[in-house]
Amino acid sequence: MRQLKPNVYAVGAIDWDARLFDRLIPLPDGTSYNSYLVRGTEKTALLDTVDPAKTDLLLGNIVCAGVDKLDYIVANHAEQDHSGSLPDVLLLYPNAKVVTNPKCKEMLKGLLGLEDEKFIAVEDGQELSLGDKTLKFVYTPWVHWPETMSTYVPEEKILFSCDFFGSHLATSSLFVDDEAAVYESAKRYYAEIMMPFRRQINANLAKLDELEIEIIAPSHGPVYDRPEFIIDAYKDWASDNVKNEVVVAYVSMHGSTGKMVLHFVEALIERGIKTRQFELATVDIGKLAMALVDAATIVIGSPTVLVGPHPCAAYAAFLANALRPKTKFASIIGSYGWGGKMVEQLSAMIPNIKAEILEPVLAKGEPKEADYAALDRLADDILTKHKENGITN
Ligand code: FEO
DSSP states (O other): OEEEETTEEEOOEEETTOOEETTTEEOTTOEEEOOEEEEOSSOEEEEOOOOGGGHHHHHHHHHHTTOSOOOEEEOSOOSHHHHTTHHHHHHHSTTOEEEEOHHHHHHHHHHHOOOGGGEEEOOTTOEEEOSSOEEEEEEOTTSSSTTOEEEEETTTTEEEEETTTOOOOOOSOSBOOOHHHHHHHHHHHIIIIIGGGHHHHHHHHHHHTTSOOSEEEESSSOBBSSHHHHHHHHHHHHSSOOEEEEEEEEOOSSSHHHHHHHHHHHHHHHTTOEEEEEETTTOOHHHHHHHHHHEEEEEEEEEEETTEEOHHHHHHHHHHHHHOOOOOEEEEEEEESSOOOHHHHHHHTOTTSOOEEOOOEEEESSOOHHHHHHHHHHHHHHHHHHHHTTOOO
């Protein structure tokens, strides 16, 4: 249990050993499930709970804090890494009410089997007094589920934002003490979790501008006591601006596509374009997602397998399509033995990426001189497109 401000405590759990979230997302630095205790002169509230695997830690922290009566459990988000301990907290404090918005209430009833009478449903902007402290509920939908909201304590100027502004980072520091490290983790988190909801994030950022915020306490990672650090980062990531960067995500079986990628990446570098190359059979998908936050262009490299793309390339295309990056241009390079529909199939897999498709380059077997020339032409096209659109840094 650690104190953010007088009578405001962090009572959640650090998960140092977690390495995969949702059986999908790599967690190279672990994570935390933050839960906060706010004690007013009249009432006590717990803000979010923790992943069910860490329930014992949460309950231990609450008991250590000397909470003999818990009045409210605020659920900012229904996903189980924040709500999963709710039933156990309610067993310990059966008179506590779960405070949340109507959408989240219905989700919690479905996910956790909680009964209707356990809830107090609150509207956007509604306030709940704890005595000398107030909980103000601010709907911040789609970060990253439709029911997500934040809770603001005006007396302390703290925003409890749940997943919004979070980072998968296990650290013993309650507050951010290494902004470079947290920037990396928070950007990875944004890329994997938030990027598909860029438009809604911008609307939520505008809404939060109306609040005076001194501390942002998310439900993953350290607490921000310099909130402009993470707010400015989000404004940058969620903006329409892209950078003079190309992501080359490829897989090669017998080396032909690999040779094309080697030549192509060199050609991009020679033209002054920042380039990131990812080998898809071994890639950390979080790193790939992060690169897609800013890149103006993505190029997928794949051999032809059973008429279509290599499954690793198809996976990357599926993932990129789901993450909806603001990428402006896309293309495909690769090789084939006797023909196929690799380009058509890959192109059809990325309808959410509103990118102009630049002419692909396909080599029959080993790339020849004409294929290398075509790759140079694609690098020229990318440079021209970037310049024409003012994408120079
Ligand atoms: Fe951290 Fe959407 O749960």
